[in-house]
Each structure stands twice: as structure tokens, then as C-alpha cells.
Amino acid sequence: MSSPASASAPAAPPVRLTSAHLRRVIGEPPGPLTGFLANLVMGRVARLSWAARERLARFLGGLAYRLGIRRRVALDNLAQAMPERSEAERHAIARGAYITMARVVLEALADTHRLPPGWEQEEVVGREAWEALQAHVATGKGALLVTAHFGNWELLGEILIRRGVPLNALVRPLKGALNTRIAENRVRAGAGLIYPKGAVQETVDALGRGESVYMLLDQGIPSKGVFVPFFGRLASTTPAMAVASQRTGIPAWVVMGVREGARMRVHIEGPIPPPPPEEGKDTITEHTARVTAALERVIRQYPEQWLWLHRRWKYAPPAPESPASSGTLAR
Template identity: 85%
Template sequence: MSPPATVPAPTVHPIRLTSAHLRRVIGEPPGPLTGFLANLAMRPVSRLSWNARERLARFLGGLAYTLGIRRRVALENLAMAMPERSEAERHAIAKGTYITMARVVLEALADRDRLPPGWEQEEVVGREAWQALQAHLATGKGALLVTAHFGNWELLGEVLIQRGVPLNALVRPLKGALNMRIAENRVRAGAGLIYPRGAVQEITDAIHRGESVYMLLDQAIPTKGVFVPFFGKLASTTPAMAVAAQKTGVPAWVVMGVRDGLRMRVHIEGPIHSPPPEEGKDPVVEHTALVTAGLERVIRQYPEQWLWLHRRWKYAPPSGT
């Protein structure tokens, strides 16, 4: 990757959403009693400073690891993906994953100091890729921005918006008070929300309006997935990004927010264009594989910041694949 660059933050361009669109993505709020109790429980955490949240995240993450909640899943994933690491190293990575997830939850609840200290002067790793993204956006078309459940992907979206990149986040319907808070944070930050049903058309429309689409590409999907290499093993992956790239003609960028203590560095790679048709190869699969490889490169550098608790290789590829 290119050397780091400090990039000034441009003006924010907020995105307008209809109330009907918000309702179908955010869902119905919890009942009065449930909502009251949830807010009562979350209020003390929401008022913590950045440093206090970090201390609490380390305590809660360490506790969850010690209690063994999905620890076996994380260690099995790590043993398969990183057999070259020692058992002690894999345990340390797994513990780091719990701390990362605790940070995500606590930062979702925050009423203040949600963004990393000094975010407006944060380094961008991948100078040429960032400049290429800015040049592409200047043409009036949006871009496809791909990330993973890594670091704090929610805050990364906010940082991109604050840097002047209008975003529409591809999301799933959410339930529960915590997930409601996450959805509300997205809207408050200025993100548009795209529901999975009819997503490709909505992505296409957003791109032509000059708005970029922000999507996670690291979860196993049970149906309609394409199988691409991820840490040396085929993993079921949504083809939505690659299909949208073909429909719109725009490339993808891999964008990851790497935690460095209390700060965040934005790692960006691209543009990653849809490959030309080639006999015996599916451009959708090939494009998905190229972008997934970009995600893997960053995760390999900072494995404790990825969600090893998820069964990424849950679904087996069809026989003969």
C-alpha cells in the first residue's frame, strides 16, 4: 500500500430519506416499558468518555473471553485460517476480538465522543487509492465502498461521511433496543439506508445520484451466494457488490478502519474494477474474489480486529466447485 496521507475533511452532504423508508429498515420501536428499561440501562454507558469506554471495553471483552462465549468458534476459525500461528497467538487474537466487539457495542451507545479523537486529521493509508476515489466522486457518480466487521465499521462510515463522501449503507432489518440505536446512529450521521429487498436497483439509483454505497462483504449467506477464497478456504459471499458494479460500471474500493489505540486509521485500496469477461470464468465471482482478497489482506495484518466469532465458512460449496 501507498504511504499514509493526512487528508482534510470536506463539507458533509446529508442524504434525505423518506419516513416510510426508515420504518422498513429500522422497524418498529420497542414497547414503552421495554424502551424505558433499555434506555435506563444504557444511559450510564452512553455518557462515558472515550477513555472510560475503552477501559470498560477491555474489561467486558476479557470477561466474555474468560467465560468462553463462542470462544470455541473463534479458535476453530483461527486454527483453520492461520495454522502458522501458535496456539498462544490464536488465543490472544481471539481475546482481542472480544475487546473489539465490546468497543463496537459501547460506542454504539455513546451520546458524545463517538468519533475517534482527532479524526479530522486521521491518516489515510493508501494515498493513491484515496485520491482515485476523490477523482471518481468528482465525476458525479458514486462508488462501491466495501468493508468488513472489522475495527468499528459503524464509526468508519461516519468518518467517511464527515470527509464528504455521501453514503448509503446496505443493511438488514434490525430488532431490539441496541440494534435500534445502531440504525438511528446511521441516520443521524447522514447515511441513507438500503434494504436488501430490491437492493441492486436502489444501489444503482444511489450511484447515479452521486451517492456511494457502503456494504459489508464478510458474512456467510445461506442462498444465492458465490464461493470465493477467504483465508485459503471457499466462503459463501454475497454477489451484490459485483452485480451492482456490472450494472453501474463503477469500480469498488476496499475501505477499513484500523484501530490504533484510541485512534483510527483509514485503510483504502482500489479502484477494483469488474474484470472483463473471460471464457470459463464468471465476472461476478472474479470481482467478488478480488475485493474479498483486499479485505483479507488488512485482516491478516490486524487479525484481532475482525469478527472471528462468526461462522464465516458455515456453508459448503457445491460439489465440483
């Protein structure tokens, strides 16, 4: 499989954001002392070589696992999602997830050498889907790009921008020096930022401008979520992608950055168009379920690269209404 033809495409021009917009996304910056100490540490990490960062990530991830930080959550998730795996296998997957998270954090601190060596020569798994995305973007239309907390989703977004796909990232406002650095890196890479409040309309507007929207679809939300199967269990999931797709008619592509040593290989599937409207059919949930299933297929292949530390199934689906109660209401 050859490298994508757009690997040499120029990066999209940076999206100019007002300082007020950036503050809304990153929240309040840390205090002077905290900011000074954090920047001191981050500056040291930023100067590490790729190999040194990898060694540090393996040490820190392994240490966090041994200390048991959220380990019970990770192992419980794995026991229910992958009961066919042995206990030893589940522990190995959990430890790998900690190392993955450590890599993400350390790479977020780096100002240079952020991308894997030779990323521009990397192959794409799902060539037809990638070519379909290229053709779609070449017409001046935006695309819906869906990913997960997998591999390094931040670097994947940067790779897509450098391959000529202009992005707006749907983000949550988070506090702290690290999250400020992450938000600034997103803007520096050329990504626009979409705040959760009013996100569907901002997404529709961005697609109308011919810009693609990059969103993570693997975290539970407490309200207004749709429940779709994920590893055999119903999981509360944001409907924002499906609603935007239905309003615009623009399909979704699932993109995942799979680590293979020092390399990151892009896995892509799509287009996944919105289902046609049909009376009595919940097309929003159906579309969300199809995209979530595509995410699951990649996670099953490389489970140690997903964030099992998150309580993905924290919110239970509503209990089905009993015939007796529905009849009482009808009367």
C-alpha cells in the first residue's frame, strides 16, 4: 500500500482565534507560582529526544499502574468488555493503557519533535476510505472526522492537518497548565477550537465553510446522550456527530492513529452517511451506533492503546417503560 498522495500537501493555514475564545476553551490559566513551576518542568520535558520521552513514558505509565491509580476501574472495564481474555492478558492491556496515557501527556508538552519520525511516509490502512475523504475535501466540503482517546489523538489531528485536511477540534474546557499547553498546541498546529456549548451549530457552520470537524466519541455524558452498544454494553454517547451529519448530509469518517513502535499508522473507515429519515426510526442513534462500532473494531485490535481508565459505562440507560405504566399514562 503506497503512501497517500496528499502527504506533501501544505498544512492548512492557522485558524485565528480571539483571546476571549481561547480563554473560553482553556479556562483560567494557572496562578503565577503554579504556572512558573509547571512551565519549568514542561520546558525540561519539551527538550527531551523522542527516544528519551519514550523511556520516561514507559517508566511513568508503569509506575502509575503499580501504584494502582484507577487500576480497579481499568480492570473492571476490561473484565466486562473482554471476558474472553485471561486475567494476565487484561493486566497487560491495562498496563499498556497507562503507558499510552503517559505518552500522550509527555508528547503534549513538547514544542518540537512531536510527530513520530517519518510520519509523512506512513501508510494509511483503509486506502479506499482515505481516497474518498481526499476527494470529498478536494470539492471544498468539510467532513466529520470521529476518533477516540486512542494512541495519541492529539498527534493524529496534527497529522491530518499536515496532510491537507483543515480541522476544527471539538474540545472540553479543562483547567491547569498542561491543558493550557494542549489547547495552545492545537491552535499552533492550525486547528480551530469548538466549545461544547452550541457545538452542533458551530459544527454545522464549520462544515458550511468547507472545514472538517474532529471529535472524540468515546466518553460517557450524563444527559442528552444516546445509548449505543460498545463492547456488548449500552454506553451513553454524544449525538452531536449524528445530528450535524443529518442536518448537513455530510458523512462521517472514523480515523484512528495506531502506534507501531515509533510509528503512527492512520486507520480510516468511511464514508458513513447519515441514514435516510424513516418514520418510527431513530436515525440519530443508528448513525451513532454505526460509528461507535467502527471505533470498537480498531480498539479490539489494539486494546492497550485505548483509555480504559475512563468510566465509559458510568451512566445506565433508562429502564424500559412497562406496559402497565404506559397504559396508565394513556388513560
